[in-house]
Amino acid sequence: MATSRLFRTTAAVFAATALLISGCSSGPSSSGSKDSPERTEGARATGGAPSVLAPLPAAVPDNLRPYYDQKLSWRKCGVSGFECATMKAPLDYAKPDKNTDLKLAVARKKATGPGKRIGSLLVNPGGPGGSAIDYLQQYAPESAAVRARYDMVATDPRGVARSEPVECLSDKQMDSYTQTDQTPDTPAEVNKLTTAYRDFAKGCEKRSGKLLPHVSTIEAARDMDVLRAVLGDKKLTYVGSSYGTFLGATYAGLHPTRVGRMVLDGAMDPSLGPREVNIDQTAGFNTAFTSFAADCIKHPNCPLGTKSPEDAGRQLSALFKKLDAHPAETGQDRKLTESLATTGVIAAMYDQEAWPVLREYLAQAERGNGRGLLALSDSYYERSPDGKYANQMYANPAVNCLDLPAAYKTPEQVRADLPRFRKASPVFGDEFAWASLNCAYWPVKPTGSTERIEAKGAAPIVVIGTTRDPATPYIWAKGLAAQLSSATLLTYEGDGHTAYGRGSECIDSAVNTYLLDGVVPPKNKRCT
Incomplete structure (x- = not known):
């Protein structure tokens, strides 16, 4: 995957997949119960139970008042009905200096009516590194009733897309980086992988060195409070998906009394260690x-056989091994390597509607044609047909490596933990294990640590978890809902990443009722 702790929203990945189409039983829900060894590492990292994120003072400090009092100059932009503006935020909240201010991009679409306007609704699709503005303009929200009553608002967080983007590599360098073997079999391959991680980090430092120490989630959450004030809202109404749940929960922890209606969909658990x-x-x-394999083997043409999900996993592993030795042709100068093929399969796990496409592309790869899986991989990496990359794969480690210490500091530590990863996933274990090493070479020391978020005093918050979510396992939603003092857990029993706006009338109705009327879903409500 070339990066660790990557939490993607479905929309960006599957939108690209859908364009490509035109040219069940489940396994274990996570790595164990709360009593298993894997569930205690956060406490071990801090020498006990994780600390609780402390709220900031309610009063705005005098040296930050100019940011809270600024006026935005709106202009028409993008698709019909949208306006854009630029908001200033301090590079360093501890030492605000107008000479180093960041310029953050903001977009909105005013409430369309009918009905009385409720206020602003800020959205974030995740990542970290996903463009909230692109997401707002292309996908969010599905509900016309919500659009009628809210000004829909998005800001690309600091370091992302239009907001002072982190830059690391040239497009050709990124092509090489994504092809790096992430399941090294020899000391030479390990050295090649660690060299790639070092070169990536050096590139980020060279191109974005001044920004790298200031793209943390806490700083992005503080920017959200500035935006709330600038928009004229006393409280923040927010819908965050995937990593956007961590961003929203962090806001709630820092500013609990300023939380309005908040939906955290595809939740992360901030109390867990790296x-x-x-x-x-x-x-x-x-x-x-x-879940995909159980569906695939029902089809007589399943490229992974028709015996069992376990056998399908072995067939996929065999395909990856074959590609490791002999990358497949793609009709262009890039061949389909094992690493790119794995990323392509991972991309299709975000939405079950991509499963038929994945079946077709796996069959092609078996025949030596890697074009389809390469296209899926490109959609995941946000690589356009002309070879240009969006900055999400640069912003992602920049945020992650600042928010938490490195999961592993040496290849030897990864090797020691390989059995745990292989137990968690016989198919993807090695890839994910070695991807967890990337922050070891990051040029900036982490400023964050593992913390519980309780947000005592916050208004009711709705946390959504999907039982077979690949990127944000259901157990994380349960963990976040248990931490937040005012949270209600809403469960979607199904496949794919996140739930709101993805076809469940039950989920959509519950969330829309909450956003429009403030009525929290019943306790322990489950939807299919």
């Missing part, structure tokens, strides 16, 4: 693949 996060996510993708 190794736990990587092990859990590995198991989450195994759960998703098991």
Whole structure:
């Protein structure tokens, strides 16, 4: 995958997949119960139970008042009905200096009516590194009733897309980086992988060195509070998906009394340490693949056989091994390597509607044609047909490596933990294990640590978990809902990453009722 702790929203990945179309039983839900060894690493990392994220003072400090009092100059932009503006935020909240201010891109679409306007609704699709503005303009929200009553608002977080984007590599360098073998079999291959991680980090430092220490989730959450004030809202109404749930929960922890209606869909658990996060996510993708495989073997033309999900996993592993030795032709100068093929399969795990496409592309790869899986991989990496990359794969490690310490510091530590990853996923375990090493070479020391978020005093918050979510396992939603003092857990029993706006009338109705009327879903509500 070339990066660890990557939490993607479905829309961006599957939108590209859908364009390509035109040219069940589940496994274990996670890596174990809360009593298993994997569930205690966060406490071990801090010498006890994780600390609780402390709220900031309610009063705005005088040196930050100019940011809270600024006026935005709106202009028409993008698709019909949208306006854009630029908001200033301090590079360093501890030492605000107008000479180093960041310029953050903001977009909105005013409430369409009928009905009385409720306020602004800020959305974030995840990543970290996903463009919230692109997401808003292309996908969110599905509900016309919500659009009628809210000004829909998005800001690309600091370091992302239009907001002072982190840059690391040239497009050709990124092509080489994504092809790096992430299941090294020899010391030479390990050295090649660690060299790639070092070169990536050096590239980020060279191109974005001044910004790298200031793209943390806490800083992005503080930017959201500035935006709330600038928009004229007393409280923040927010819908965050995937990593956007961590961003929203962090906001709630810092500013609990300013939380309005908040929906956290595809939730992360902030109380987990970095190794736990990587092990859990590995198991989450195994759960998703098991569900895909159980569906695939029902089809007589399933390229992974028709025996069992376990056998399908062995068939996929065999394909990866074959590609490791002999990459497949793709009709262009890039061949389909094992690493790119794995990424392509992972991309299809985010949405079950991509499963038929994946079956077709796996069959092609078996015949030596890697074009389809390469296209899926490109959609995941946000590589356009002209070879240009969006900055998500640069912003992602920049945020992740600042938010938490490195999961592993040496290849030897990864090797020692390979059995845990392989247990979590026989198919993806090695890939995820070695991807967890990338922060070891990051040029900036982490400023964050594992913390529980309780947000005492916050208004009711709705946390959504999908039982077979690959990227944010269901157990994380349960963990976040248990931490937040005012949270209600809403469960979607199904496949794919996140739930709101993805076809469940039950989920959509519950969330829309909450956003429009403030009525929280019943306790322990489950939807299919």
